[in-house]
Amino acid sequence: MDHFSPNLLAEIRDKFAFVEECPFVGERIFFENAGGALTLKSVVETSSKFAAIPDNQGRENAASKALMEIIQKAKSDAAELFGATVGQFFVGESGTELLFRLVRNAATSAKMGGNIVGSSFEHPATRSAAKYWAFQTNREYINVQHNNQNGHVTAELYSEIVSPDTRVVTILHASPVTGISVDLEAISKAVHSISPEAFIIVDGVQYAAHGGITIDQYNIDGYAISPYKMYSRHGYGFAWVSDRLTKMSHEQLLDGPSENWELGTRDTGSYATLSDVVKYLEWLGEKVEITNNRAKKLNNAAKAIAAQETSLTDLMINGEDNIKGLKDLDGIEIIGGEKNQNRKGLVSFRIIGISSHVIVEFLNNKGIRTHVRKADHYSGNILNPLGWEDCVRVSVCHYNSSEEIKSLLLALYEFQLDALTN
Numbered sequence: 337m338d339h340f341s342p343n344l345l346a347e348i349r350d351k352f353a354f355v356e357e358c359p360f361v362g363e364r365i366f367f368e369n370a371g372g373a374l375t376l377k378s379v380v381e382t383s384s385k386f387a388a389i390p391d392n393q394g395r396e397n398a399a400s401k402a403l404m405e406i407i408q409k410a411k412s413d414a415a416e417l418f419g420a421t422v423g424q425f426f427v428g429e430s431g432t433e434l435l436f437r438l439v440r441n442a443a444t445s446a447k448m449g450g451n452i453v454g455s456s457f458e459h460p461a462t463r464s465a466a467k468y469w470a471f472q473t474n475r476e477y478i479n480v481q482h483n484n485q486n487g488h489v490t491a492e493l494y495s496e497i498v499s500p501d502t503r504v505v506t507i508l509h510a511s512p513v514t515g516i517s518v519d520l521e522a523i524s525k526a527v528h529s530i531s532p533e534a535f536i537i538v539d540g541v542q543y544a545a546h547g548g549i550t551i552d553q554y555n556i557d558g559y560a561i562s563p564y565k566m567y568s569r570h571g572y573g574f575a576w577v578s579d580r581l582t583k584m585s586h587e588q589l590l591d592g593p594s595e596n597w598e599l600g601t602r603d604t605g606s607y608a609t610l611s612d613v614v615k616y617l618e619w620l621g622e623k624v625e626i627t628n629n630r631a632k633k634l635n636n637a638a639k640a641i642a643a644q645e646t647s648l649t650d651l652m653i654n655g656e657d658n659i660k661g662l663k664d665l666d667g668i669e670i671i672g673g674e675k676n677q678n679r680k681g682l683v684s685f686r687i688i689g690i691s692s693h694v695i696v697e698f699l700n701n702k703g704i705r706t707h708v709r710k711a712d713h714y715s716g717n718i719l720n721p722l723g724w725e726d727c728v729r730v731s732v733c734h735y736n737s738s739e740e741i742k743s744l745l746l747a748l749y750e751f752q753l754d755a756l757t758n
């Protein structure tokens with residue numbers, strides 16, 4: 337059953353573009369949210385509006401001033417959404433580029449020597465950056481091996497590896513392959529209890545759409561997201577950086593303002609679309625509870641998103657009434673197990689003896705879009721230790737419905753019947 341009432345879910349779905357239809361193939365159910373979430377209609381409108389404005393920032397005219405105000409507003413909206421009363425936000429080319437930039441600046445400004453620590457749990461964005469900059473700065477890169485069984489990494493595992501001379505640590509908030517999130521606050525605390533000066537850079541790209549980021553609580557130095565995975569659009573990444581890292585010598589224009597992280601002219605439209613995302617979440621929060629407290633609205637939206645997504649993934653795994661869940665399919669294996677309280681809107685599985693490509697193609701032909709993750713440079717870190725060649729990834733967002741999940745389960749049941757009879 338959906339957490340949202342049918343009316344509210346319909347209202348939510350109406351806020352997004354291409355919910356039930358792909359512009360290329362027509363009707364489809366969208367379970368590829370970890371590849372890119374649906375886009376808010378307001379974001380589409382805002383993007384087109386700003387794409388047509390020729391003015392630049394920093395000029396003595398009304399248009400320029402308006403653009404600067406819009407950027408400032410987006411930054412303060414983001415501060416409220418991500419629970420950050422300190423530090424600053426800035427845009428970059430993509431989540432990957434921003435994570436590279438944060439890791440690079442942390443590695444080059446930290447005290448010489450020591451080591452850099454990251455985990456096999458991470459996406460290649462942070463792993464590549466940390467390994468590359470460990471090598472460039474003559475430091476050892478040390479891996480924290482994640483736990484295969486529950487599909488994530490813990491503070492205890494970091495504590496076994498971090499040493500007093502660890503200079504930079506990378507952490508993935510939630511995995512786009514396992515769907516499992518980590519206790520970021522606990523890991524950060526564990527790291528700083530051993531190496532108080534270590535810079536901590538966090539990849540929040542997969543986590544962001546699933547609700548509730550509270551940067552003030554984490555005691556970290558960088559946090560990056562990809563707005564196209566959080567109801568905005570492609571074309572930019574968004575990051576928060578701590579005042580501590582800003583005070584270190586970081587890349588910037590010569591003689592420019594020392595606290596600046598933006599390199600070059602900013603796309604006002606990208607900032608404005610972030611305000612659209614915050615406005616949408618405020619609207620959703622108001623549907624849960626009427627209040628004038630903005631932080632409360634955003635918090636209520638995050639809780640409601642989590643509740644809807646948990647009801648969807650529980651239904652996917654367990655089924656309902658006479659509809660079998662994933663766990664009842666013959667030969668099924670689910671990464672992170674059937675019950676995992678850290679699951680964030682994503683289930684990856686395989687059916688032993690059957691290529692995941694065949695399953696994804698079958699579902700595609702039924703109008704259900706999922707994705708194959710292969711043991712390549714993106715997902716090999718998770719699949720190789722399990723001994724898996726591939727898996728099927730079904731990634732949901734709060735705007736998905738239980739009806740859509742049931743269609744997936746019925747299609748998979750049909751797939752198994754076909755496999756048995758052929």
Ligand SMILES: Cc1ncc(COP(=O)(O)O)c(C=O)c1O
Pocket residue numbers: 370371430431432433459461508510511512539540541542561562573
């Ligand atoms: C966890 C994670 N980190 C980083 C990235 C890369 O983000 P971008 O495509 O914005 O570079 C992705 C994209 O799939 C991701 O899932």
